Amino acid sequence: MPAHIAIIMDGNGRWAKKRLLPRVAGHNAGMKALIEIVRHCSDIGVKYLTVYAFSTENWKRTAEEVSGIFGLLVTYVASELEELCRENVRVRVLGDWSKVPEPARSSMEKTIETTAANTGMQFNIALNYGSRAEILRAVDKLLTNRDPAEGPVTEEEFSRYLYTGEENGFVPDPDLIIRTSGEERLSNFLLWQAAYSEFAFTDSLWPDFKPEELDEIILAYRSRERRFGGRKQEADKA
Numbered sequence: 001m002p003a004h005i006a007i008i009m010d011g012n013g014r015w016a017k018k019r020l021l022p023r024v025a026g027h028n029a030g031m032k033a034l035i036e037i038v039r040h041c042s043d044i045g046v047k048y049l050t051v052y053a054f055s056t057e058n059w060k061r062t063a064e065e066v067s068g069i070f071g072l073l074v075t076y077v078a079s080e081l082e083e084l085c086r087e088n089v090r091v092r093v094l095g096d097w098s099k100v101p102e103p104a105r106s107s108m109e110k111t112i113e114t115t116a117a118n119t120g121m122q123f124n125i126a127l128n129y130g131s132r133a134e135i136l137r138a139v140d141k142l143l144t145n146r147d148p149a150e151g152p153v154t155e156e157e158f159s160r161y162l163y164t165g166e167e168n169g170f171v172p173d174p175d176l177i178i179r180t181s182g183e184e185r186l187s188n189f190l191l192w193q194a195a196y197s198e199f200a201f202t203d204s205l206w207p208d209f210k211p212e213e214l215d216e217i218i219l220a221y222r223s224r225e226r227r228f229g230g231r232k233q234e235a236d237k238a
Helices: 012-018 024-045 061-084 101-116 129-146 157-159 211-222 234-238
Strands: 006-008 048-055 089-095 122-129 176-179 198-201
Touching: 012 024, 024 048, 024 061, 024 211, 048 061, 061 101, 089 101, 122 129, 129 157, 176 211, 198 211
Parallel strands: 006 048, 006 176, 048 122, 089 122, 176 198
Antiparallel strands: none
């Protein structure tokens, strides 16, 4: 079982377009799919689930669509908080969410506080997240907090300052990254953390992505040989 699954939830707009519906309807259907996937990952023993909810580039979309996305986020948090607590899920946010509209920001703050003591799966929501911005932010923090006389920077030291580092409980790198809708690129998502991740791409649009398909992807993942740059014998020892 992969300890950490990360998902690029793509295809909401195309799902809506196929049905002659507004794009916000696609995001609403995508939110329902997310609820199922979060529940399923918690049930099958995934320790970390990270979803790409809103990127730094998504602000380029229409004001109506952006407003709709954040409105759905508020609705999701309000309706699912009780179940998240019942399932012992801890919620964290990756990204510069200080720029998120106040209602959504307040909802996320409440969710983070309410689930902080939970000890089950950690559900990371990448919100106003961009990996290049994350790396530049980490560099700034490192330069501010480090004496150059200390010598070369290690990967472990640098990783402390990423969104997946100390401030969010040291999230391990994703074992498996899934992207829906047939696209095969990272789109500025977890660039540093994805160095040795396994990838899975599916043609399913995100609202159509079901737990059964996730199980098939996990089964295929478990048949792969992960060597992390070494030979099989060395990977087995690691």
